[in-house]
Amino acid sequence: MSSLRYHLGVAHLVIGPLLRHVDGFTATVWVETSASCTVTVVAGEERVSERTFTVHGHHYAVVDVPVREAVPYQVELDGVGVWPEEGMERSVVRPVRRLEKVVFGSCRTSVPHDAAHLVSHGVDTLRAYGHGMTVDDQLPDLLLMLGDQVYADEPSAEMVGYIRERRGNAAPVDEIADFEEYAELYRQAWTDPEIRWVLSTVPTAMIFDDHDLRDDWNTSQPWREQMAKLAWWRRRVVAGLGAYWVYQHLGNLTPAERAVDEVYGKIREAADGAEILDAFAERADADPTTSRWSYARDYGGIRLIMLDTRCARHLVPGERSVLDATEWAWLEQQVAGDYDMLLVGSSVPVLLPAGIHHVEAWNEALADGAWGKRVARWSERVRQAVDLEHWAAFRRSFERLCTLLAGTGKTVLLLSGDVHYSYVAKVKGAPLYQLVCSPIRNPLSRTLRLANIIAQFGVATLVGGLIARTARLPKPPFKWRITNGPWFSNALATLTFPTDGVPEARWYSPTTAADPPELTEISRVPLPGRPA
Template sequence: MPRLVLGPMLRFVDAASATIWVQTDVACEVEVLGARAPTWCVDGLHFALVCPTGLEPGGEHPYEVRLDGVVAWPAPDSPWPPSVIRPPAPGAPTRIAFGSCRITRPHEPPHVLRSREHPDGHGVDALRAFALRAAREGGARLPDMVLMLGDQIYADEPSPALRETLARRPRTADAPEGELADFCEYALAYAEAWDEDALRWLMSTVPCAMVFDDHEIHAEWRISAGWMAEMTAKPWFDRHICAGLKAYWVFQHLGNLSPAELDASELYARVREAPDAGELLGDVMDDAGRQHGHSRWSWARDIGGARLVVIDSRAGRDVTPGAREMVPDREWEWIRDQASAPARHLLLASSVPFLLAPGLHHTEAWDEALTDGAWGRAMAWVGERLRRVAVMDHWASFGRSHRRVVGLLADAAHGRLGEAPSSVVMLSGDVHHCYVAEVGFPAGSGATAAVWQVVCSAFRKELAPHERVVIGFGHSRLAARLAQALARAAGVPDPRIGWRIVDRPAYANQISTLTLDGERAEVAIEAVVDGSWQDPRLETVIERRLASGGGP
């Protein structure tokens, strides 16, 4: 009898349709709410995306998953609330929970201790705490989406349990002990990350949307040309990239697409038709891993009255010295087109922050100029070393791309892309602390939209104590003044907008919720309460009204 290995995961939901992703142990037919789909195969593993249609906007649709006609979800004695698809009702408020960076470790000491308390401590999982609270409330107050902004797995930091499993598998002689080597090992990592009762229930009843960051592939992936040259010289690395991208396509990217986009995907059609699409998908992803052009991973979606544009800020990078780009020209044209769609709120999401604290921003901008030779060859070498040690690979370290973001924000806020939205909110993660930044334009410029950035990280991956000290200094006024002076001395132009961090940065494992209701927008960031690992609890650490409909 077929069984579920992973899932069901509710991925896409609109007013009348949905997609549900599953992994099964054998080939079979998967059925949800009368919709049926056969599994397809990648390297001997079996997956399906089922697309129920004809759903009622604003309704609740409890569902079961049947494999070859037999109920496989929920279990007969399940203690969890029913899995339900809730298509949005017109005009209803929209709630998006989001964050990033979730390392997989046991939910017990020492792993649940704070990083300052134990070297193996990563704190309590905020996403799991969020799921447990929602389950206790019987599914009440569930968001309309969970947006996971990168580092869903740590391919370069397998858990102790996964390392033991990898040690028992046949592997190529050159595969490093601490790296995932093939698609099946990636599948084990995703299963370990998501096959936890509370999270599995949450992901079965709240649409989950995703984008990757570096750790799904390797720490510092595409940070610089020097790094790329060193890593691609290693015989195992191309195979590792290919395996990571294959797994990303299967486990994350496909679920970001609407049923219409899936129907239009030539690659998805070829995968479903192949007896085993492992080699086919490997050839495609091997080419993708070497690409220097348009990314295949960005996506956009309307949710409630908002337009959400999720930007791949990792795989499409050009790291050529002197010509660094976070996204290439063709990709940027697509981003502007997507951001120009009429919406009450424009949401721009990136795994790495668009706007760092000013002290950190100017430091990264200075380092880019330094590495490009502004102060000579010797200091360029120093700049490259600093870039890697401090992991300076955010939008600020790609100056031309950052200026494009600034231009997009200005155009949206001033109504140059069409009617200005009530708010433009940037959503990011990566930096393992949380903050809210307010963006300003010159007085009298005519901007009518409120523009903000909200950064929420990590779900579960605390900063080390020394890293927190560095980040804290980067948020200081002194750091901002010193770093801006360095950047100016290296010839870096000042940004054409201003921004300020309006709340002190929050450290801990955290999850954020953005609420959009008509013209209003507000955000709340919740952190795990210390000492609550046996009964994880969340408390609000930042709360901010972003837009009230009355202008910025």
């Protein structure tokens, strides 16, 4: 949109449109605009308008459009067409009644696509995916973004420049400080043309991980106590959760859920809902039982459960749990429902390489005092230094979750990211699989690649098991092994559930030689039969 229109005060799109929750009847379109205005989405014969709401001086709208068939859609602001932009592939909405194709991944840094960053960060897999896709292809029914959609603690050089121009070297130095900077962080992450088009035409479901706020977020009670001593942390966590609510969480909700959401209702009625949102975010951090970021969706015979494995943690030493009591009760209700196959999105993997699993469980025991207070302090420093914070580092939660999921008698696919490599793991004697795809764009160092490869050999598993027993830890109730991988390249994964044929998972990585970038299949793994 031209700068002339901006200066004339005519609203334009800042971010979006993003196609968010879609079911068999309704599609949700999310936008951020430059000024307060009426947002209209035109899809076929349907024309639906919503007035923007305002938070911290930024303007947003969430528009729910009836959808019966696949049709192109347009976006208007105060009656002026702003989407699709000239020369851009048209965007479509279509009903999603059952899942035939799901794309998932995590950990995407938003850095330029020049030669220097291609060397340091590799090709952006999501951007490559957008280059190769058109609306005439079999579009995915769902894109699952499993954490670290933005890096608040490791911003790009462009973002650092914005921060320094705005507030110099004030703390936190070269990190996100407040809602205004989060808004710019999301703008930089989601406005690359190819990324923007993908997000406009593929339904998305999202959940946060630590870097959406800060590395090691809620890894332990000592970590929270250390962060609380920093003068800038309260503002950061309030801004991070508030921005997540606006940019990610609202679009995860169904129209019915949003209609009864008290925070959303109050913010829509306010001239600027900043105080309302900040109070909600502060309360959500202080007492996770006051809010729920997890959610569940049914698509035919497949149930999707997206778990909050960060904010909902219970961190009292000796009682540590990935999910607090309220969240566990909710999960048990969802697992007990009527479905044929279960997809569980957990930003952090449940089934790690066995050697790493044993070390994380051992570290937790030591940090809880199994070898005394002095070792406990050392173990806590190790936990934070090398990110020992997955389900294995909450041993009782790991056992409880695996027992719960295996007890369903259904095929369960655990979908995760976080670790910056991809692999498949399988539980022995139960249809429980771990599928990991990470990163979209943030490759692991060579040293850590080697460490993770070593952790998968039998000797590492044996040594890890011996170490765990020195803390008198019981053996895990299940055995599992890595059946495919690891793959360390930037990647996206797909799940396909054909009506006839074998379901499968595939991992794709971009080639660096092609311009525009192309995706190459790096692995294909058959899965159990599709649900009825």
